[in-house]
Amino acid sequence: MATQEKETLGFQTEVKQLLHLMIHSLYSNKEIFLRELISNASDACDKLRFEALKNPELAAQAANLHINIAFDEEKNTVTISDNGIGMSRQEVIDHLGTIAKSGTAAFMGQLTGDEKKDAHLIGQFGVGFYSSFIVAKEVEVITRRATEANAVRWVSQGEGDFTVEGAQRETAGTDIILHLKADEKEFANGYRLRNLVKKYSDHIAVPVQMLKEHYGEEQPAEQEWEVVNSAQALWTRSKSDIKDEEYQEFYKHIAHDFDDALTWSHNRVEGKLDYTSLIYVPGRAPFDLWNREGVRGLKLYVQRVFIMDDAEQFLPPYLRFIKGVIDSNDLPLNVSREILQDNANITAIRGALVKRVLDMLAKMAKNEPDNYAKFWSNFGQVLKEGPADDFANKEKIAELFRFTTTNTTEATVSLDDYLSRMQQSQDKIYYLTAENYKTAIRSPHLEVFRKKGIEVLLLTDRVDEWMLSHLTNFKDKQFEDVTKGELELDAERDSAEKEKLEKAAQNNAALIARIEKHLSGKIEKARVSQRLTDSPACLVVGKNDMNMQLRRMLEAAGQKVPEAGRTLEINPDHPLITTMDGLQDEERFNSLTDIIYAQALLAEGSQLEEPAEYVDNINKLLLSLMK
Secondary structure (H helix, E strand, O other): OHHHOOEEEEOOHHHHHHHHHHHHOOHHHOOHHHHHHHHHHHHHHHHHHHHHHHOHHHOOHHHOOOEEEEEEOOOOEEEEEEOOOOOOHHHHHHHHOOOOHHHHHHHHHHOOOOHHHHHOOOOOOOOHHHHHHHOEEEEEEEEEOOOOOOEEEEEEOOOOEEEEEEEOOOOOEEEEEEEEOHHHHHHOOHHHHHHHHHHHOOOOOOOEEEEOOOOOOOOOOOOOEEEOOOOOOHHHOOHHHOOHHHHHHHHHHHHOOOOOOOEEEEEEEOOOOOEEEEEEEOOOOOOOOOOOOOOOOEEEEEOOEEEEEEEHHHOOHHHOOOEEEEEEOOOOOOOOHHHHHHOHHHHHHHHHHHHHHHHHHHHHHHHOHHHHHHHHHHHHHHHOOHHHHOHHHHHHHHOOOOEEEOOOOOOOEOHHHHHHHOOOOOOEEEEEEOOOHHHHHOOHHHHHHHHHOOOOEEEOOOOHHHHHHHOOEEOOEEEEEOOEOOOOOHHHHOHHHHHHHHHHHHHOHHHHHHHHHHOEOOEOEEEEOOOOOOOOEEEEEOOOOOOHHHHHHHHHOOOOOOOOOEEEEEOOOOHHHHHHHOOOOHHHHHHHHHHHHHHHHHHOOOOOOOHHHHHHHHHHHHHHHHO
């Protein structure tokens, strides 16, 4: 048959680079190859169990699943075999000739040149199989899909190409034969391999077997296989019997991660619903975290039978970073995605899991602030999607948020912290959005808040504007943008201050009229400011208008936004403003007005429409001072 002919095919360009990296750089974690290959074999066995639910002809094959590890010291080989789903010829070409579909470019883009750091990327991008080339000079794969009669042989030395041809294999499954490099003989050793299985793969639910060795005794004529791992699904065991190290190794197995999880929750529910969940908070963000449509979700088992890798229906998108396993007895065994979407039990389990995740994060925030700081750095912006995704838990999610404020330089302040420090008469949560912390902290809009000792949240994440459109209040306190409308700070309700402001407005009425006339078309109006203590001027928008940070973001994304009238607020006590008030030279007045308007734009992070005009005005001002 044509499909059995031998073909030589080339790797993708990115795979060539990856293999070069594997072979020449990642020696610091070389023993990981066994863990990755055992994990892949375990997945193959799980997938055969699932296919057997739909195809009764596969039931016999799925009845006694196992993974065998053999070695030959003389030939310097290690063989990992499974009797799982196997692969067809096309699947071999697709899966072994390329890296996990969308991750290739991202993987290469994250390489740092640091061997230890780069090694941690293995698995995260679905490249675990290629770790074989860390220890092997040649890798041979013989595989037969459970639904096909023909087997396939794939061979590569991890360089530019690989060969694919027909082969013989009596049963379905996969053999991976590693022809070890001369200096990697340590892995063709039973004691070494057994230790690696116990260290990395003891939690695998599929039995991992090796030929029994009789140390110091004569080998029997007929050798027997013995199970070298516990071969019990970790989540089915009692929590009191599981060590933290075992929880961490299981996390690394299901998440394809090399870093420890920050925390986890293992829970058994019995009663109206019957299910077990084991969920983890990762220690670092995956490369595709911002792809809301990407593959996500928990590993789903029904009555300990694997169903799918990415059951996304159990957690909302804002918790897509959570990894774990759920095993339910309350779903049909031939479960499909349609059933998952429509089954009433899914809604109940989802609600309980969301509550458990939020409680787990709240506990970590309270008891492990350093770990929570790591979590927030990695996943805070994703969690901020919560108020829009999950209205019922909006306030509980908001309690987990952390902000930078005018009192801090890092995102460590919770909303409860903010409320506890509010002034007695303060009835709003004040915030300012900006492109970055430096722009925010230097904003003239904050001057009166500093003077009065009022703390302001500084929001610099792109998601903040969207988040606040759904989170308009917290514990009965409204959020208020300090760049909008006329401020109503309690201290300014004092009659003496009100009288002072009204008098300043009257005294500067003529100046304000001149400014409005010159800036006609650029601003809607001008007025004396309540905000400013040090700066000459600032720009504000109306109470119900879109603020400038959101406007800039939408415009950068190519969206049209409605025009909004801007108000130029002036500080009547600033020397520049008092100088302007006495200027009779109209040209010089207009030039100074343009400079102050341009500075107000720059201070809020906006771009000047005519930068050259601003430079020219500044130069004229400097020359006039030199005369």
